Amino acid sequence: MDSLEAQSAGLAAAEVSSVELVDAALARIEAADATLNAVVGVRGDAARAEAAAADARRSAGDRRSPLDGVPLLLKDNMVQQGEPTTCSSRILEGFVSPYDSTVVTRLREAGAIVLGRSNMDEFAMGSSTEHSVHGPAHNPWDTGRSCGGSSGGSAAAVSSGMLPFALGSDTGGSIRQPASFCGVTGLKPTYGRVSRFGLVAFASSLDQIGPIARTARECAWILDAIAGHDAKDSTSIPEPAPRVSDALDGDVSGLTIGMPREYFEEDGADPEVVSCVRAAISELERGGAKLIEVDLPHTPFVVSTYYLVATAEASSNLARYDGARYGRRAEGVSDVDEMYRRSRSEGFGDEVKRRILLGTYVLSAGYFDAYYRKAQQVRTLVRADFERAFAQCDVIAGPTYPEVAFELGSKQDDPINMYLSDVYTVSANLAGLPAISIPCGLVRDLPVGLQLQGRAMDEATLLRVADGFQGRTDHHDQRPPGHLGQAAR
Amino acid sequence: MSVDPMERYEAVIGLEVHTHLKTRSKLFSPAPVRYGDEPNHNVHPIDLGMPGVLPVLNEKVVGLAIRLGLATHSRVNQRSVFSRKNYFYPDLPKGYQISQYDEPIVSKGWIEIEVPTDSGQPAAGEKKRGETPKERRRIGITRAHLEEDAGKSIHDAAVAGADDTHIDLNRAGVPLLEIVSEPEMRSPEEASAYLRALRSILRYIDVSDADMEKGQFRCDANISLRRRGESRLGTRTEIKNLNSFASVEGAIKAEIVRQAEILDDGGEILQATMAYDPQRGRTRILRLKENADDYRYFDDPDLIPLIIQDEEIEAVRADMPELPDEKRVRFQDEYGLSAYDVGVLISSRPLAEFFEQTATACGSAKSAVNWITRDLMKELNERGVDVGELAITPEMLGALIRLVDEGRLTARSARDLFPELAEQGGDPEAIMRVRGLEAVSDPGVIDGSVEEVVGANAKAVESVRAGDDKALNFLMGQVMKATQGKADPTDVRRRLVERIRG
Numbered sequence: 001m002d003s004l005e006a007q008s009a010g011l012a013a014a015e016v017s018s019v020e021l022v023d024a025a026l027a028r029i030e031a032a033d034a035t036l037n038a039v040v041g042v043r044g045d046a047a048r049a050e051a052a053a054a055d056a057r058r059s060a061g062d063r064r065s066p067l068d069g070v071p072l073l074l075k076d077n078m079v080q081q082g083e084p085t086t087c088s089s090r091i092l093e094g095f096v097s098p099y100d101s102t103v104v105t106r107l108r109e110a111g112a113i114v115l116g117r118s119n120m121d122e123f124a125m126g127s128s129t130e131h132s133v134h135g136p137a138h139n140p141w142d143t144g145r146s147c148g149g150s151s152g153g154s155a156a157a158v159s160s161g162m163l164p165f166a167l168g169s170d171t172g173g174s175i176r177q178p179a180s181f182c183g184v185t186g187l188k189p190t191y192g193r194v195s196r197f198g199l200v201a202f203a204s205s206l207d208q209i210g211p212i213a214r215t216a217r218e219c220a221w222i223l224d225a226i227a228g229h230d231a232k233d234s235t236s237i238p239e240p241a242p243r244v245s246d247a248l249d250g251d252v253s254g255l256t257i258g259m260p261r262e263y264f265e266e267d268g269a270d271p272e273v274v275s276c277v278r279a280a281i282s283e284l285e286r287g288g289a290k291l292i293e294v295d296l297p298h299t300p301f302v303v304s305t306y307y308l309v310a311t312a313e314a315s316s317n318l319a320r321y322d323g324a325r326y327g328r329r330a331e332g333v334s335d336v337d338e339m340y341r342r343s344r345s346e347g348f349g350d351e352v353k354r355r356i357l358l359g360t361y362v363l364s365a366g367y368f369d370a371y372y373r374k375a376q377q378v379r380t381l382v383r384a385d386f387e388r389a390f391a392q393c394d395v396i397a398g399p400t401y402p403e404v405a406f407e408l409g410s411k412q413d414d415p416i417n418m419y420l421s422d423v424y425t426v427s428a429n430l431a432g433l434p435a436i437s438i439p440c441g442l443v444r445d446l447p448v449g450l451q452l453q454g455r456a457m458d459e460a461t462l463l464r465v466a467d468g469f470q471g472r473t474d475h476h477d478q479r480p481p482g483h484l485g486q487a488a489r
Numbered sequence: 490m491s492v493d494p495m496e497r498y499e500a501v502i503g504l505e506v507h508t509h510l511k512t513r514s515k516l517f518s519p520a521p522v523r524y525g526d527e528p529n530h531n532v533h534p535i536d537l538g539m540p541g542v543l544p545v546l547n548e549k550v551v552g553l554a555i556r557l558g559l560a561t562h563s564r565v566n567q568r569s570v571f572s573r574k575n576y577f578y579p580d581l582p583k584g585y586q587i588s589q590y591d592e593p594i595v596s597k598g599w600i601e602i603e604v605p606t607d608s609g610q611p612a613a614g615e616k617k618r619g620e621t622p623k624e625r626r627r628i629g630i631t632r633a634h635l636e637e638d639a640g641k642s643i644h645d646a647a648v649a650g651a652d653d654t655h656i657d658l659n660r661a662g663v664p665l666l667e668i669v670s671e672p673e674m675r676s677p678e679e680a681s682a683y684l685r686a687l688r689s690i691l692r693y694i695d696v697s698d699a700d701m702e703k704g705q706f707r708c709d710a711n712i713s714l715r716r717r718g719e720s721r722l723g724t725r726t727e728i729k730n731l732n733s734f735a736s737v738e739g740a741i742k743a744e745i746v747r748q749a750e751i752l753d754d755g756g757e758i759l760q761a762t763m764a765y766d767p768q769r770g771r772t773r774i775l776r777l778k779e780n781a782d783d784y785r786y787f788d789d790p791d792l793i794p795l796i797i798q799d800e801e802i803e804a805v806r807a808d809m810p811e812l813p814d815e816k817r818v819r820f821q822d823e824y825g826l827s828a829y830d831v832g833v834l835i836s837s838r839p840l841a842e843f844f845e846q847t848a849t850a851c852g853s854a855k856s857a858v859n860w861i862t863r864d865l866m867k868e869l870n871e872r873g874v875d876v877g878e879l880a881i882t883p884e885m886l887g888a889l890i891r892l893v894d895e896g897r898l899t900a901r902s903a904r905d906l907f908p909e910l911a912e913q914g915g916d917p918e919a920i921m922r923v924r925g926l927e928a929v930s931d932p933g934v935i936d937g938s939v940e941e942v943v944g945a946n947a948k949a950v951e952s953v954r955a956g957d958d959k960a961l962n963f964l965m966g967q968v969m970k971a972t973q974g975k976a977d978p979t980d981v982r983r984r985l986v987e988r989i990r991g
Contacts, residue, residue, distance in 0.1 A: 079541045092540065099534050101541055200540040205790035233543050234792050313790055316575050319584020320538040324656070336654070340577055363575070363785035372787060 002161035004218040008066045011058065018051035018058075018069030018113060025071045025115055028162045035143055038156040040076050040134045041084060042116035047071060050113050057111070066221040066245075068111030073166040075151050076117040077124055077200040078209065080104050087200050088122045088132035091321045091347025093328040101198020102230045103167060103209055110225035118166055119153030122349045123318065124174055124202040126150050127418055128411060131351040136408055139181060140480035141446055145405040148178030154212045155182040159480060165213040165222055169199055171206045172306050173401070173425025176437035179212055180400035180449025183439045183478055185466070186212040187219040190456050191432035192237040194223075195230030201317040203310040204235075206429040215476050216438060216466035220245040223459060237457065247460035252468035253288025255461070257281060258393030262299035263424060269402035272443040277399045280440035280450045280473075284397070284465065287472055294389040294396065298382045299423065305382065306426035307419055308362050308375035315359030321347060354415065383431045390455050395465050399424055400437040400449030424451055434459045438466050439475040447478070494749030495676070498714040501722060502680050502741060503631075503672035506687060507665050508697040509638070509705035510553045516637045516664035517544030517587060524703050528643075528657035536662040538582030543791050546571075550635055550664045551797065553696045554594045555805040557666060560694050560812055561630045563598025565802050569634070571792045575785040580640035580656050588667075590786045593634035594795065595666075599627045600690060601814055602682040628683050629671030638663040660704075666696070672711065672722075677741040681734050684708060689813050693838045701733050708737055713758070714748045723748075724758040728765050728772055740765035744772045816841055824854040833862050839876050843883050850887020853894060860890055864904060868911045880914030889917040901974055902926045929976040932984075938971040939984050953989050961985065 001010055010016040026044055033039050054069040079085045079097035086092045104114060119137040121129055129137040129152025139147040140160035147156035151168030155178035158166050168175040170188035179186025187210045194209040201207060211222035227241035259281060264274060285291050323329030323343030330342035348356070362371040389396060402421050411418045428435035433453050440450035450469070454462030470476050512522055518535035535542045558565040572590035606622040640661035642654050668687065674680045688706055691697040699706035713725035728744060731737045743765065748758055760778040765771075811819070813835050820831045820841075834844045840861070848857040865886070869876060889910065892898035898906075898921055906926070910917060921927055929935060942964055943950055952960035961982070968981045 077541075079539075085540060087540070095540065097541070098539065099542075196541075197543050198541040201791075203790075232545060234545055235543075235790070312787060316573050316585050316785070316787070319575060319577065320540075320582060322577065322579075322584060324579050325537055325582060326539070336579055360785065363787055365783045365785075368785075368787075 002164060003214045004066070004070060004164035004221065005215065007070050007164050008068075008221075011069045012063065014059070018054045018071075019048055021069065022047050022051040022071050022113060022115060025163050028160075029116070029157075032140075032160050032162060035138060036140060036147075036156050036160060037135055037137045038119055038147070038153040038160070038162065039073065040086065040088070040117050040119050040153065043083060043114070047113050047115045054111050054113065063111070065110040065112075065225055067107065067225055069113065070165070071113045071115040071163055072107070073116050073118040073154055073157050073163050074104070074114055075120050075124075075154050075166065075168050077120060077169055077202075078103055078167060079198045079200070080114060083117075085117070085200065086133065087124070088120050088134055089321075089347065089349070089352070090133045091323075091327050091343070093347075095327045097198075099198065102195035102232060103226045104198065106226045106228075112225070115163060118151070118157055121150035121152070121174075122352050123200070123314070124150040124169055124171055124207075125314070125351050125355055127173070127177055127422065128406075128408070129153060129156075129178070130408060130412065131349050133349070138408070139405045141183065141405065144407055145446070146181065146408050148181035148401075148405065150174040150178075151186070151212065152178045152181075155179050155184055155186065158182070158184045158212050158214065161479070165211060165218060167209055167222075167226075168212050169202075169207055169209050170429065171202045171208075171310060172422050172429050175210045175212060176425050176435060176449065176451060177401050177422075179437040180439075180447065180451075181405040183442075183447030183475070183480070184212055185215055185219055185436065185438045185470075185476060186210065187216075187223065187436045187459070187463070188428060188434060189223060189227060189459055190237065190434045191429075192233075192235050193227050193241060193434070193457075193459065195228075195233040195236050197230055197232040201313075203313040204317060205313060206306075206310055208429070215470050216436065216463045217245065217248055217470075219436070220248060220459075220463045220467070223463075239457075242460060244460045244463050247464050248467040249464065250468050250471040251288070252284055252465050254290075255288075255395070255465060256290045256292055256393040257284055257465070258292055258294035258389050258396045260294050260296040260299065260389070260396060260398060262296050263398035268420065269399065270404065270443070273399055273401075273403055273448050276441040276443055276448045277397075277450055280469070280475075281397050283472055284469055287468055289465070292393055294392055296382075296385045296389060296396075296427070298378060298385050299427070301378050302382055302427045302430060303420055303423050305375045305378040306422065306430055307358070308371050309379065309430070311355045311359030312362045312372050312375075313359070315356045315363065318348075318352070318356055323347070351415070379430050382427055386427070386431045386433060386453075394454075394461050396453040398451055400451035401425070404443050404446035404448060428453050432456055434462050436462055436466050438469060439478060440469075440473070441475055442478070445481070447475075494714075494745055494753075497717065498745070498749055498752065499717050499719075500675055500677075500741070500745050501672045501713045501715065501725070502674035502676075503711040504670045504674070504680060504683060505709040505711070506668045506670075506684065507638075507707045507709075508668065508691055508699055509703075510550050510664040510666060511695060511697055512547055512549045512553070512664055514547055515662035516547055516550060516635065518662050520662065522663050523659075526659055528655070528659060531659040532661070536582065536658055538584070544587060544789075546792065546795065547664060551594075551795065551801070552805055554633065554635055554666060555797065555802055556694045556809060557633055557668070557691070557696050558595040558598065559802075559806055559809055560690050560696075561595070561598040561600050561633070561668075563595045563630055563633065565797060566592065566594055566596060567797055567799075568592060569594040569795045569797075571635075571789045571795070572786045573789045576782060578639065578642075579654065580642045580658070580661065582640070582658060582661055586637060586639065587789055587792070588636035589634035592794075593632045594797075595633035596631070598630040600630065600683070600686050601625050601627055602679065602686045604679050604682050626679075628673050628679075631669040631671050633666050633668040636665050636667055637661070638665050672713075672725075677738040677745070680710060680741055681738045684734060684737060686813075689836070693813055694810055704732065707732055710737060710741055710744075712741060712744045712748070714745065714752060723752075724760050726758065726761045726763050726772075728763040729775065731765060736765060736767050739767055739770055740772060743770055747772055810838070813838075824848070824858070826854070826858055830858050830862055833866065834858065837875065843876050846883030847886045847890070850884050851890035851894065853890065856890045856894060857887070860886060864907050865911070868908060879911050881911045882914065885910060885914060885917060892917055892921060896930060896977060897921070897928050898926060899928050899975060899977060902928070925973075926975060929972045930980075935968070935972065935976050935981060935984055936988075938968045938976075939981070939988050942967040942971065943985075943988055950989055953985075
């Protein structure tokens with residue numbers, strides 16, 4: 001009973017209580033997290049009290065949503081009033097938020113129980129959850145390997161069955177890539193679909209919150225709870241969000257699936273991963289979907305474009321961590337410049353420093369036009385690529401990541417190589433499109449993710465295809481082997 | 490060499506004015522805008538730059554910026570963009586200020602200022618005393634953009650301890666318009682005239698209280714010198730944070746002297762940011778622009794472009810109050826007032842409105858303007874208050890003037906009564922009655938007094954007969970005294986002359 005669907009059904013049938021689910025989740029965290037390090041904080045007593053209240057409310061006939069009474073983890077970059085938020089950074093040591101993020105408010109309204117916070121790469125910068133003040137998180141399928149990142153803790157926790165679902169944030173693939181590595185389903189909604197208010201910003205024009213769960217149907221339920229316009233976020237989509245869970249009919253016939261030539265010619269990709277993904281797409285064809293080839297000609301430029309935009313915005317977004325008002329301030333400083341220099345030098349890790357430096361450079365006088373402005377122009381071209389492609393097809397399919405989970409520590413010395421692997425995921429962020437990663441098989445006993453990208457605002461079609469695929473396959477039911485997988489059952 | 494550097498050099502002056510917008514809440518947060526509160530009380534997580542917060546534009550400022558645009562004959566841009574100006578300072582919580590950079594909300598306009606005709610020119614011989622011919626000149630407005638104010642750093646040892654700095658973020662996020670002029674002023678006096686005109690407009694259109702003491706209206710001045718006849722601009726310096734008209738004039742004067750001395754010695758002006766010390770009347774270099782700050786401006790990805798529809802501009806236009814210049818023209822045409830009187834009346838919108846309402850109440854613009862420029866202004870200046878702070882209303886003053894114009898109250902009694910009416914208000918007619926100040930107009934009563942006075946002052950009467958007007962004045966005084974000042978002096982004089990000279 002580790003899936004959201006199972007727990008939700010159990011609660012609805014009064015076979016299990018929310019308090020029991022919370023206690024079971026706490027027990028599994030206790031059992032597995034010493035190995036996985038996916039969880040960085042739990043609020044056991046508060047969660048148990050909320051669960052008891054949810055039980056009382058539901059037994060009085062007030063069930064608010066399929067999430068009502070179900071525990072979850074928040075990636076540790078979404079704030080909750082009265083709780084710490086670390087972003088896996090030393091610099092936020094001691095910080096306790098004075099306010100709730102909009103997603104937390106909406107999850108509460110839906111009756112869900114925030115049980116704790118999940119491990120991540122510092123300020124969401126990374127693809128491995130190794131850049132964390134809490135230490136690296138591990139992949140439940142092979143604890144010597146990375147669970148991906150930056151929402152690695154969320155994906156590992158769901159994969160190992162600690163909790164039925166978690167929220168992640170995705171700036172360049174940070175929901176989809178860890179979902180792919182851990183064999184779970186992760187959705188990045190359209191930019192602006194879910195409010196960013198209370199999400200600690202990495203790159204504001206790219207950041208988007210989304211769900212990680214076992215199935216597309218579960219992701220649809222979660223999206224229904226958290227999506228929709230928020231007056232506190234000027235970039236949130238003004239139109240009301242449609243209920244996407246209503247769109248899932250298990251049928252993919254009549255839909256056209258676009259396969260970008262560029263995604264399947266990629267030199268650096270693991271051939272076994274590519275053939276696994278091809279096989280998965282063929283399954284959609286067997287379900288009645290039509291496959292066509294499409295072109296995304298600016299694909300070779302998306303990684304550099306992404307790293308210019310993302311680092312530029314990050315260099316400005318992270319300027320507030322200066323030791324002056326909250327978080328960690330270096331001790332024994334003699335003037336304000338030293339306070340800034342030492343607080344930031346001591347507070348940020350190497351990857352964050354690397355990106356702040358890069359972003360500062362990109363925005364500097366004399367370089368702005370050559371880098372930042374140029375990147376914005378390429379971004380427009382990337383968006384146009386997708387508009388042309390979506391004139392021919394309903395969703396675009398391909399690999400989520402060029403390889404399966406890599407070994408911890410294996411990429412630490414080569415950040416550029418790590419960046420280049422983001423080639424399939426960053427486009428959706430640059431273009432603001434919804435995208436999902438779903439498990440589509442194993443390569444060398446490790447999960448592979450199939451990525452589907454959809455039209456802006458059209459999560460419904462995206463989820464319909466993903467749900468249709470999961471109706472025809474059981475990759476999403478695969479559990480990690482060994483005691484971590486056992487603990488999950 | 491001549492003492493006045495303005496004889497050799499022409500000053501080129503441009504001003505940047507930061508004015509607080511009159512809103513209840515901040516530019517991007519719901520925290521209140523209030524002055525004089527305890528430090529760090531008017532703050533929201535957004536103002537503190539807490540992790541995860543996002544700015545939301547206070548829509549009220551858009552209408553205010555449009556007003557300023559219309560009042561300065563500027564273009565209100567259909568699209569403007571908020572940008573981030575990145576720099577580290579402890580009173581700047583986010584590490585960047587949200588401002589507008591290459592796409593401001595308002596651009597390309599002008600306002601008119603009134604300056605002496607020869608302003609900015611070398612002194613051309615001796616001027617006749619008391620004669621200052623004035624002319625009206627346009628000063629271009631380059632742009633006006635919206636931005637948030639920063640907080641305050643408090644270095645005061647009494648508050649913060651000798652080595653510490655305290656931060657007050659009440660002001661952080663208060664909405665500002667930065668209004669940038671073209672470098673079209675040529676003297677400290679012109680700069681000051683521009684500031685006064687701009688402040689008057691801001692107050693007229695209710696966009697800002699522009700109270701300099703509260704830091705709601707601050708000015709940076711850019712100054713360069715060039716030899717007279719030269720068309721190329723010299724290197725400019727910028728004097729920061731000028732918070733009074735006196736300091737603006739003083740700072741510009743001092744900077745002109747400083748630059749002229751350097752140029753006279755064959756030196757070079759360095760591009761620099763200056764500070765003005767009003768005690769010593771000197772400017773000094775704060776920092777050179779060589780190591781110019783790179784603010785790394787880029788569009789704020791947390792905000793969307795601000796789009797203003799024509800209908801919105803037209804709605805603001807329909808709701809615009811009359812501007813000072815429009816009032817000036819109308820007052821001259823409609824009421825036939827002198828330029829001087831109009832200048833006094835339009836100096837503030839409440840005063841101009843007080844005048845018009847008084848004129849309506851008493852039916853005579855001429856009487857209203859006399860009472861206001863003479864008696865009311867005297868009260869305002871003596872008390873150092875604005876017209877709204879006095880108890881007297883236009884209706885009261887109008888009633889008082891009517892009593893005088895109808896001959897029911899002598900001008901003298903009315904003027905004696907005025908300070909009390911100004912302070913406490915009341916119905917002039919009722920006060921007149923209660924005090925028994927009603928003018929004596931009964932010929933029998935006046936003639937009776939005349940008869941009495943003539944009878945008792947034979948010697949003076951003789952002198953009057955001999956043509957001595959001093960004696961006549963003495964007798965008049967006696968009659969006025971006998972009627973307790975309530976008789977019309979002209980009437981008394983006529984009757985005395987008739988009685989004595991027959």
